[in-house]
Amino acid sequence: MCCSHNITEKDLQPGVQDASYLSRIKGMQFFDPHVHMTSRTTDDYQAMADAGVVALIEPAFWLGQPRTGVDTFRDYYSSLIGWERFRSSQFGIKHYCTIGLNSREANNEVLAEQVMEILPLFIYKEGVVGVGEIGFDDQTAAEEKYYRLQLELAREAGLPVQIHTPHRDKKRGTTRSMDIALEHGLDPAMVIVDHNNEETVKEVLDRGFWAAFTIYPFTKMGNERMVDIVKQYGTERIMVNSAADWGISDPLAVPKTAALMKEQGIADDAIKIVTYQNAIAAFGQSGQINEADFAAVKEIDQSQKFSGNTVLRGGQQPRIDKDSIIIR
């Protein structure tokens, strides 16, 4: 999520697109386990597909302004398992989601109560790979209450938990999030602690949790730092995501980080583990991820031809020539 930061004049200059990094990761497949596609355009979907992203997880989150009623939560959750999943499939990307009440809106207790009532309707749905993103923002009592209730929900459902760690007072907030998860009897192997940095990673790994890193300009990790993390800590239980949303963020953060890792001498196997395999291992514990589906969603046109129906039957989106001024 975007916040104020130290912007220099250089940061405000228009950028130049250089897609040469794509050649370095040609043929590689990526899984972005945290990206808010409802906030992104079709151009992003196409660029992600072109860069090798085959599957992603969209955690339920805060939409940038607070919701005022339970129905808008219901519609949002519905859109994650409905429209957005379909939209993604049109670009050949398999879309999963995690469902939960985010920490900011947990502070509206009247509404939070109503949201808790409808959550069980959604967490058992197909393609829901966890409860998330939940945890602390401001670290208030209300946040803690609904964090705990949702941990119980996840435990009952046997689903992984995706924990959002706070921007402010991050180190203590991360420790506290893990303490509470353990207190509720969760297996750390079922918990993905997100938005780590150099300060939090050691404890998260030492305690047996999954450590996710968000490559997000200005406010979270940069990918050069990410390369150093992998060099120092290896690949076990580490995964990379973009957390791209409505702020200045980059939906290509995972493939770009893979390209940078390759450039800086990290082995292909190791790159695959942190940009693809570990996310599947962690969230696959939901029983909802089947790698064969990644190929199936790509071949949507082909399979529909073979079943004898017309080609564009809900199939992939046709390409347009972006450099042409003619629009047909």
Added chain:
Amino acid sequence: MSHFQPDRVLLEILKQNISDEAYSWLLEKSASGKVSFNTTFVTIPRKTGKKNLVITQSQQDLLAAYVPGFTVNHWLTDRLARVWLLLQADNSDKEKYVRQIENLFLAAEVNELVALYSALPLLAFPEVWTARCSEGIRSNIGDVLEAIMCRNPYPAAYLSDPAWNQLVMKAFFTEKPVEEIVGLDKRANKDLALILRDYAHERWAAHRTVNPQIWRCVGKFIDEALLPGIEKLTISENVFDREAAALACNDSSYTPAKQLLDTIPVLKSAIQSGTLTWDLLALKMKENVLQS
């Protein structure tokens, strides 16, 4: 609590296609009442998996005899299990029953929507679901549209003309296999013919192609206003257009249309000998797509 015979056939097909464990689970859950109904509906794929159904010819015939046009061919196991479960809902209190099913629609993901719309021709109080069906046609999700439009006898049996016309128009617009629309010929009407004619002219004006099967819904209503479009079609470069023009003229009792058919004698005799029909044209178009 079954209110239809087909659910016995559906259950028999299910038994053959899912594991014993999943079958027992489903029977047990369906008998345990309303509390677990929603969760059972949602959880089904985790138990049944998603496999292509194997169905015998006699089972297909039985289903078609109970509900003409209804088929579960091409369904996956989870879809059938969900539809079967819907038939077990207690319908002794109409209002409660309708609310229960409506609530499933409100929180449904794509595959659940597909199952729910597929079940429309089998649900109790069929007249209640027309608004829901019309709402489904407003969806932009391909699989949902197809579950309503294709091989589903509900719309033709219960939708009003305006809703039906919207379904057919949208099926062409979204490039669905229109030959699979149940009742396409039977529900043809003048309004629809005019809507489709205008749509074709719009597409032509934009230099876009038009599915020749559009004229399947137009033939019976050819008059002075509709004839020029058909005339244009008879001289199209595309053989499927010319064949569609011939078939449309053949469907018409309007004399100028009959005369127009005489100008394309090869196609006229193909129709008379039965080697050119709307269904065969649809088949040829499909094969053409496969080859392209």
